[in-house]
Amino acid sequence: MASAARSATRAFLRSTPATSSFRPAARSARFALPQGFRGSARRGYASEAGEKKGGSGGIFALAIAVAGGAGAYFYLNGESTKGPFVPTKEDYQKVYDEIAYRLANETDYDDGSYGPVLVRLAWHASGTYDKETGTGGSNGATMRFAPESDHGANAGLKHARDFLEPVKAKFPWITYSDLWTLAGSAAIQELGGPVIPWRPGREDKDVAACTPDGRLPDASKDQRHIRDIFGRMGFDDREMVALIGAHALGRAHTDRSGYEGPWNFSPTVFSNEFFRLLVDEKWNQRKWNGPAQFTDKTTSTLMMLPADLALVKDKGFKKHVERYAKDSDVFFKEFAEVYVKLLENGVPFTIKPEDRFVFKTSE
Numbered sequence: 146m147a148s149a150a151r152s153a154t155r156a157f158l159r160s161t162p163a164t165s166s167f168r169p170a171a172r173s174a175r176f177a178l179p180q181g182f183r184g185s186a187r188r189g190y191a192s193e194a195g196e197k198k199g200g201s202g203g204i205f206a207l208a209i210a211v212a213g214g215a216g217a218y219f220y221l222n223g224e225s226t227k228g229p230f231v232p233t234k235e236d237y238q239k240v241y242d243e244i245a246y247r248l249a250n251e252t253d254y255d256d257g258s259y260g261p262v263l264v265r266l267a268w269h270a271s272g273t274y275d276k277e278t279g280t281g282g283s284n285g286a287t288m289r290f291a292p293e294s295d296h297g298a299n300a301g302l303k304h305a306r307d308f309l310e311p312v313k314a315k316f317p318w319i320t321y322s323d324l325w326t327l328a329g330s331a332a333i334q335e336l337g338g339p340v341i342p343w344r345p346g347r348e349d350k351d352v353a354a355c356t357p358d359g360r361l362p363d364a365s366k367d368q369r370h371i372r373d374i375f376g377r378m379g380f381d382d383r384e385m386v387a388l389i390g391a392h393a394l395g396r397a398h399t400d401r402s403g404y405e406g407p408w409n410f411s412p413t414v415f416s417n418e419f420f421r422l423l424v425d426e427k428w429n430q431r432k433w434n435g436p437a438q439f440t441d442k443t444t445s446t447l448m449m450l451p452a453d454l455a456l457v458k459d460k461g462f463k464k465h466v467e468r469y470a471k472d473s474d475v476f477f478k479e480f481a482e483v484y485v486k487l488l489e490n491g492v493p494f495t496i497k498p499e500d501r502f503v504f505k506t507s508e
């Protein structure tokens with residue numbers, strides 16, 4: 146398990162902040178400049194960022210154009226020998242390392258990790274996809290703008306967006322939509338989950354591309370609603386169940402969704418615990434003033450949403466819940482496949498699926 150997950154879990158169990166681990170790999174990533182950000186190209190970037198121009202080279206950055214899905218920057222700084230900056234897999238690994246570094250060190254949040262809320266950001270950015278119209282999805286990062294940022298379902302995701310701002314500042318060539326999805330993949334890996342192959346190619350869109358409210362699931366609803374919402378994105382029963390298994394991570398917050406509590410005792414470790422508890426535990430309706438939710442009979446400290454319990458009420462869903470509860474390897478494999486699909490729906494990639502990047506998880 147990655148050290149971020151381990152330290153965050155300790156923090157949750159002891160309710161004390163985890164000591165941050167300082168890894169040499171992450172440390173070098175922190176100070177590394179991406180390929181192409183040296184010499185004149187770097188000056189071009191500095192000038193774009195508003196720093197004072199200097200030297201005799203004249204205008205350093207005449208134009209910056211984002212080329213194609215790869216998010217390549219052209220630095221037309223008067224030195225025609227310099228080509229466009231096209232990020233390589235190694236450049237994206239540096240972005241991954243920076244996110245992993247921040248996850249390991251920014252532990253004064255929730256149960257000790259921003260990982261779960263990053264997974265939710267990537268999901269809500271992607272889960273607006275409509276296969277009929279081709280609208281929504283991760284290609285656009287339109288949650289940067291109101292009204293989408295103010296949609297009830299997106300409450301609390303500013304924490305995740307703000308967490309990633311320093312990463313965007315350090316690697317300005319990456320689009321927000323690539324950054325948010327890469328962060329979702331990185332968080333799954335760093336919290337002990339499966340490898341999530343990833344490819345770049347998303348472009349940021351403007352406010353006009355914001356999706357209408359109501360495309361994300363409503364936790365108070367049942368299996369019919371789940372099939373409507375996830376069917377619209379192109380998922381089948383098995384894929385829907387696997388995806389919702391991400392509720393092994395994180396917790397609900399009264400000031401965000403109105404619900405409260407974690408789904409299991411290790412909310413910063415990716416596991417099949419969500420399914421095991423759905424099958425093995427008895428869930429009673431919680432008596433409180435908040436919205437209808439369920440609590441475990443054994444400790445009364447855990448939580449299930451009405452939509453979570455629909456997964457064991459419905460026969461078509463339940464058989465997958467039981468498969469995943471029994472076999473964590475099967476869950477990890479099928480989750481990885483469907484999370485990749487979620488993050489890629491509607492994106493016009495130029496990179497082929499077989500050339501997806503596999504990022505190295507932190508030691």
Ligand code: HEM
Binds near residue numbers: 363371398450452
């Ligand atoms: C029927 C489908 C789903 C419903 C109704 C649902 C609903 C919710 C709700 C109400 C919360 C609590 C938000 C808060 O108060 O902070 C939440 C959290 C979360 N959801 Fe879902 N969700 C669904 C599917 C998914 C999927 C497909 C994923 C990822 C693949 C996911 C990942 C997460 C994560 C990681 C959290 C924890 C966030 C945190 O700790 O801040 N959910 N979800």
